[in-house]
């Protein structure tokens with residue numbers, strides 16, 4: 226068990242709200258919208274299925290991890306102590322294939338893509354998980370869990386493989402709604418592969434796969450081999466968070482078989498419910514089709530951001546749709562998001578630069594209190610981020626107008642921006658934007674000022690992202706990358722100052 230994330234200062238103001246939290250979430254398990262109540266009052270444990278590190282992350286990942294970042298930020302803002310665990314799948318056929326293609330190793334492919342993942346997530350202002358276990362580092366827990374399942378008769382070994390026996394587990398299919406008997410009829414006569422022949426039921430799945438010649442393998446009581454994909458999440462959830470967690474997250478494409486199998490493995494071993502709430506995000510469509518590599522409509526986060534789309538524009542774009550619904554990715558929709566963000570960004574820039582900026586007053590003026598209530602109501606409604614964004618746009622409106630006047634050299638606008646009512650409005654905007662992970666971008670303003678005016682110096686958000694990436698590299702003992710990031714920032718005139726407790730401050734030279 227690890228200590229939960231300490232709540233930010235912003236939560237202190239709303240901590241008293243905790244007893245009245247009325248957050249409702251759609252639980253895939255019950256197929257209903259349910260009021261959220263954690264197992265332990267005031268604490269939330271979350272497990273999110275992470276990436277298989279064989280390639281760069283694409284828009285589908287951005288959409289998913291932004292959605293869950295907003296859930297996490299909102300819970301923290303509500304006053305909960307949240308522990309967020311997300312894995313790296315670093316044993317997988319796709320990684321092995323990639324290593325073979327490029328003549329490198331499974332480790333080299335994984336390391337490179339983990340580094341890229343950390344950097345991409347930091348650019349999108351996604352909070353790093355509290356813990357990021359890797360399959361290769363969780364083998365003891367994985368083997369232990371498989372042994373337990375075998376001892377309980379829920380798993381059987383066959384020729385160096387170990388399979389989970391779905392027919393022995395009552396409740397298999399409860400998440401996805403699959404009927405085993407029906408599926409067996411459909412699958413009858415189609416068992417032609419070697420693996421299929423070893424299985425007692427077509428839905429039985431591998432917990433451990435015996436080693437194939439030339440592949441990396443790990444020792445086990447069943448001989449050399451490697452774990453199946455599903456078992457790693459069951460083992461990591463248990464090791465990091467215990468038998469029952471509050472929320473399990475993932476994309477809708479993971480409901481079956483991955484999450485169904487996680488439930489079966491964990492619940493067969495512990496006799497306890499694995500997760501009380503199962504949340505799934507919708508997929509990303511491009512031109513009405515699901516985004517996939519084979520369709521050639523696949524966009525990496527990196528390619529999109531490097532093409533000039535700002536990270537906060539992408540964030541705003543994804544939050545305009547409900548997390549459960551499919552997200553249609555089109556150039557027009559992205560342009561519209563860019564325009565929306567430009568206005569919000571100008572307002573946030575004004576708040577940040579206002580010399581009179583101060584903490585949000587404890588007693589908000591009635592119209593601001595009402596705006597905050599509308600924001601909370603939207604978020605409580607199964608994370609209705611598009612309605613929450615509407616509150617931000619409304620709060621930003623007068624600030625944005627003032628920012629425009631200031632830009633045109635209207636000196637009176639500065640005095641207006643410093644009035645207590647507008648300062649409070651700005652502070653509320655800043656706080657609620659932060660709950661959605663939206664933060665001011667210097668670069669967007671530079672772009673708005675026209676070609677040739679782009680600033681050479683990185684924005685505050687870019688620097689913070691680099692610092693996060695450097696901290697992650699240090700945590701992974703990758704000091705070469707950490708030093709390279711420091712050197713790169715230094716070249717741009719940014720000095721990093723490491724403080725005790727792992728805090729890094731920075732100065733512009």
Ligand SMILES: [Zn+2]
Nearest residue numbers: 274275458483
């Ligand atoms: Zn998983």
